[in-house]
Amino acid sequence: MGFSKKLFLSSQLIQPARCPLLICHIAPDGDAIGSLTGMGRALHQMGLEPTLACSDSVPSRFDYIPDVETVVQKVNAPFDLVISLDCSDLDRLGHLSQMPTFGSVPLLNIDHHVTNLNFGDVNLVDPQASSTAQVVLRLLEHMAVPLDAELATCLLVGIVSDTRGFSTSNVTVQVMEDALRLMKAGASLPHITQHSLNRRSTTAIFLWGAALALAQIEDGVAWTNIPLAMRRTAGYAGNGDAGLANFLVSAAAADVAAVFVEREDGHVEVGLRAMPGFDVAQVALQFSGGGHALAAGCKLPGPLEKAQTRVLNTLRASVACQRRS
Amino acid sequence: MGFSKKLFLSSQLIQPARCPLLICHIAPDGDAIGSLTGMGRALHQMGLEPTLACSDSVPSRFDYIPDVETVVQKVNAPFDLVISLDCSDLDRLGHLSQMPTFGSVPLLNIDHHVTNLNFGDVNLVDPQASSTAQVVLRLLEHMAVPLDAELATCLLVGIVSDTRGFSTSNVTVQVMEDALRLMKAGASLPHITQHSLNRRSTTAIFLWGAALALAQIEDGVAWTNIPLAMRRTAGYAGNGDAGLANFLVSAAAADVAAVFVEREDGHVEVGLRAMPGFDVAQVALQFSGGGHALAAGCKLPGPLEKAQTRVLNTLRASVACQRRS
Incomplete structure (x- = not known):
């Protein structure tokens, strides 16, 4: 129609x-x-x-x-x-x-x-x-x-x-x-x-500081994580990543970015972003998530470190493959 | 004309x-x-x-x-x-x-x-x-x-x-x-x-993490500093504040923001930003700097801590005064 x-x-x-x-x-x-x-x-x-x-x-x-x-x-x-x-x-x-x-x-x-x-x-x-x-x-x-x-x-x-x-x-x-x-x-x-756009919660800014201090970038994959304790120390009341995945993928060396957010219920929420030309939806799908090529997400059982290792391995393999094609 | x-x-x-x-x-x-x-x-x-x-x-x-x-x-x-x-x-x-x-x-x-x-x-x-x-x-x-x-x-x-x-x-x-x-x-x-807009150097992102981790906000004044050593650890080649002052002033609790950057020559470059309704140009002028109401800057002799104390005292007084008027 x-x-x-x-x-x-x-x-x-x-x-x-x-x-x-x-x-x-x-x-x-x-x-x-x-x-x-x-x-x-x-x-x-x-x-x-x-x-x-x-x-x-x-x-x-x-x-x-x-x-x-x-x-x-x-x-x-x-x-x-x-x-x-x-x-x-x-x-x-x-x-x-x-x-x-x-x-x-x-x-x-x-x-x-x-x-x-x-x-x-x-x-x-x-x-x-x-x-x-x-x-x-x-x-x-x-x-x-x-x-x-x-x-x-x-x-x-x-x-x-x-x-x-x-x-x-x-x-x-x-x-x-x-x-x-x-x-x-x-x-x-x-x-x-x-x-x-030009206003954000003060605690979100403290959260950015803490989470960016843990950021790593390797082989085109940028990532960081937000453990429950970090959110509490920053006083951040929100559940999301406070826009960090969007910011991380803007790094010149990043093709994709992932932010791992530990939830109260022990699950780990993963925000994925890609630069134009790359696709993170397929990785999200592998963990029963969804979204678009440039912005996707998924949720895994914790603990944080285990979820992070699983997703990062898949993400690294996916990026290496996409770079070759 | x-x-x-x-x-x-x-x-x-x-x-x-x-x-x-x-x-x-x-x-x-x-x-x-x-x-x-x-x-x-x-x-x-x-x-x-x-x-x-x-x-x-x-x-x-x-x-x-x-x-x-x-x-x-x-x-x-x-x-x-x-x-x-x-x-x-x-x-x-x-x-x-x-x-x-x-x-x-x-x-x-x-x-x-x-x-x-x-x-x-x-x-x-x-x-x-x-x-x-x-x-x-x-x-x-x-x-x-x-x-x-x-x-x-x-x-x-x-x-x-x-x-x-x-x-x-x-x-x-x-x-x-x-x-x-x-x-x-x-x-x-x-x-x-x-x-x-959507691309920045990877080292700038590491610098943001380190500098934001030191950020403080008190009585409407947000500030942080970038010592020489921080710039070296982050591998950041630029001389400026990598856009941090703009970001800091976006905090809900901030009326003004200041970022103190230690230079190779021992001087301290100060980037000042204000939310609409506030004015940082007058503070910059007091330290022989200049600029606009919402964005100004000045340069002081080091060491970093001394310069920071001087500017912050003036800035606090200025903001308190502007809030009253």
Whole structure:
């Protein structure tokens, strides 16, 4: 089905609705929250009464996004349509998808992940888009919703977040044109960049120091690890790698990078990154993980050192093989 | 004098020239090299025979920029015009400005630094521009020079470098429109981003680990230091702070950041950064340094610890005072 037909069907689904429920994925990022609030604001402008929800609470670093204070974690109000935003599968919606009404109303699935399972009644999914916010913008254009500064800000947050400030390989002329359009509608790029790219938790910076001090690079493979004790010493509350894998793979000598994060439950979460031309998805797959060529991940049983040895051996062999080909 | 008159006078200076000498500043960055090669390519298209020069050799990380291999460090050919690019004063041109012919031919000064001393016969200086490359683009538009993919690449390198990938506070609609125009002319933003933002020396990453492990944040002031021994252990060949001050000030608890770099000659180079709303230029000035509100620097006699104590005391007092006001 062509994308313009999907746009038509999406607007058909929205038209009869009065009080749609909008949901983004758990552990929300800038694109999830920006798409959620942007879509909510647009529907509000159209005279609907949308409820904005996320199974997880919204981190305070998103406080600068318009309407973010309206996002709830529990839904009591009735709803006659569900719009899922930036979610590749139902599980990523968290506990909210367990509500009884959920399955009995139409479901519109708006996303840009190539791995989207098309679980909606209409699936407005564009894997070419840099962000779900860009897909939302297409839909708003189709429905001729005017952009005000707040709505434009929400959507530009999504684009800036998912492209890490226009630095990812999927930043096309269309992405720049969309960003420009949102800026002309009143969104301040410096303001958004300041909040979403140029600010990180202080404890994350201490974690970077500790983890980078253990970094090693050998035969094109860069890696480091984040044991539980390191996270505690740094006072870092997050579960992830705080962006370290992205940073490590930027080393001139690195073709791929791996960061091993020890979890409370004893498992080891592995973040893998590759430079363009290399592929880490195949390594993640060997350990029942997944992802894209340039960014993938997997989870192994601990202890940390054993998991690290297993993945590094596979990764080294894979890189050596890819270098030869 | 209005900017359009400056554009007119600049083109008047270029028109009679046959073999102009183009020079950018010592220790060239992406904007210096991008503006140099972009301007050179444009003049070549106009039928001139430009010589591209820089007193310092061009770092290999710029090898991907078109025509960079034509940049020389010594000039033997005659020239009938000098075009200075991205230089705020004559000293920054290095030894090349000592050539006898230099003072006897017209000098066109193209730049965007607010501190530019207007040392040219014509000064095409726009402090509002994000980069010198943007000023060059204005001049090429004025002279109706068509953009090919290589020329567009050179100029987009300048914009991306000086805005750190559209993340600085001076990224306006005009900057995005210029970037878009260059992309439509054939410049690949992902290619440029990959080379200029997503790649750093492996030893710089080891240096980050060592220096961040010493980082402290107190009362809004974040700081760390890079002793000579640390630089040697990391194998880091550069003299600067490898971008650490920019990173440190991104900590949520930081209003300002300082990085103290011990030099071979025993002096201590201090890099200062501020969050919008704070000003570190006044502190740099107190130690005979200079710069802007958000980014400044100064140099003090060692030893490291003494210099650090002096600057930190002043910085703490300044921040406390700025917080009250």
